[in-house]
Amino acid sequence: MFEVEVKYRVPSHDRIKDNLKSLNAKFLEHTEETDIYFNSPVRDFAKTDEALRVRVYGDGTVVLTYKGPRIGSVGKTREELSVTVNDLDSLLEILRRLGFKEVARVVKRRDIYNYENFTIYMDTVEGLGSFVEVETMVNNKELINKATEEVLQLGDRMGLRRDWIERRTYLELVLEKQGVNKP
Amino acid sequence: MFEVEVKYRVPSHDRIKDNLKSLNAKFLEHTEETDIYFNSPVRDFAKTDEALRVRVYGDGTVVLTYKGPRIGSVGKTREELSVTVNDLDSLLEILRRLGFKEVARVVKRRDIYNYENFTIYMDTVEGLGSFVEVETMVNNKELINKATEEVLQLGDRMGLRRDWIERRTYLELVLEKQGVNKP
Numbered sequence: 001m002f003e004v005e006v007k008y009r010v011p012s013h014d015r016i017k018d019n020l021k022s023l024n025a026k027f028l029e030h031t032e033e034t035d036i037y038f039n040s041p042v043r044d045f046a047k048t049d050e051a052l053r054v055r056v057y058g059d060g061t062v063v064l065t066y067k068g069p070r071i072g073s074v075g076k077t078r079e080e081l082s083v084t085v086n087d088l089d090s091l092l093e094i095l096r097r098l099g100f101k102e103v104a105r106v107v108k109r110r111d112i113y114n115y116e117n118f119t120i121y122m123d124t125v126e127g128l129g130s131f132v133e134v135e136t137m138v139n140n141k142e143l144i145n146k147a148t149e150e151v152l153q154l155g156d157r158m159g160l161r162r163d164w165i166e167r168r169t170y171l172e173l174v175l176e177k178q179g180v181n182k183p
Numbered sequence: 184m185f186e187v188e189v190k191y192r193v194p195s196h197d198r199i200k201d202n203l204k205s206l207n208a209k210f211l212e213h214t215e216e217t218d219i220y221f222n223s224p225v226r227d228f229a230k231t232d233e234a235l236r237v238r239v240y241g242d243g244t245v246v247l248t249y250k251g252p253r254i255g256s257v258g259k260t261r262e263e264l265s266v267t268v269n270d271l272d273s274l275l276e277i278l279r280r281l282g283f284k285e286v287a288r289v290v291k292r293r294d295i296y297n298y299e300n301f302t303i304y305m306d307t308v309e310g311l312g313s314f315v316e317v318e319t320m321v322n323n324k325e326l327i328n329k330a331t332e333e334v335l336q337l338g339d340r341m342g343l344r345r346d347w348i349e350r351r352t353y354l355e356l357v358l359e360k361q362g363v364n365k366p
Contacts, residue, residue: 083270
């Protein structure tokens with residue numbers, strides 16, 4: 001499965017939420033997520049545009065995710081592989097023993113909405129501010145461009161300006177803030 | 184936690200099982216396990232005496248385990264870190280993407296018994312034959328020698344000859360059979 005996703009940096013969530021209500025989008029849930037990112041001992045994921053992430057949800061659920069390089073031009077489409085894991089501390093220790101190094105933590109609160117085939121995330125990221133992500137899934141690379149266009153059109157209807165699009169990941173934004181710039 | 188374990192290669196399980204019954208050891212369960220071993224892209228686990236294993240139980244449970252180097256002289260005591268994972272295929276694919284290479288599969292049927300603080304595994308390993316493992320857990324390195332002696336004494340009472348002790352892992356034995364010898 002490929003995640004087709006466009007992210008916008010927004011001044012505030014208020015007006016976007018009103019627009020979502022007008023579209024009759026359905027509020028799904030509020031989550032709090034802490035993302036712990038690791039770098040590989042064999043290649044620099046910042047250069048290969050990969051990511052290895054341990055996500056901890058507010059309810060304690062732990063998910064390990066590998067993300068392949070972004071393959072879209074506008075959005076941040078990637079191939080994702082995830083597993084749910086039963087023990088955070090053991091997982092972190094296994095990753096360290098295998099040579100993976102923790103590079104950053106991203107802490108965010110999200111309100112999640114559903115509209116047709118789309119998932120909309122209203123994100124507040126610690127130290128970074130407010131964002132909106134509009135996402136859909138496709139099971140075939142050839143559908144990515146069409147899906148990206150649909151995501152952008154929904155963004156327009158939600159009042160998301162195209163010059164607000166932020167192609168960098170939260171991880172990259174956090175690392176830039178820490179003064180660790182991509183080469 | 185440290186696993187203190189001694190493994191014996193046995194001609195047959197029959198007499199050992201009779202001895203276990205005389206000791207009033209408790210039969211716990213029968214399991215079937217497929218172990219998939221991976222090597223690291225940064226160091227050769229055969230040389231560093233580490234192991235990364237994905238174990239699949241007969242009921243579909245998937246456990247990822249990192250094992251540190253053996254630290255006892257007689258037994259095969261190691262530090263172990265394990266997590267249960269919800270999706271075998273995704274886990275295998277994540278490991279491959281991270282650069283880990285599958286080196287061997289070990290398929291075994293085990294009858295598991297409990298006696299006092301000990302766990303006894305009567306193993307039949309595909310292509311290798313019959314084995315018995317006697318195991319206990321300690322939470323402190325300083326207790327390893329004492330626990331190893333207790334394990335050996337229980338082995339004596341079960342009729343396990345000390346010259347049957349097999350210090351190599353099933354993985355090593357499978358690799359040797361495949362003609363891939365340790366340097």
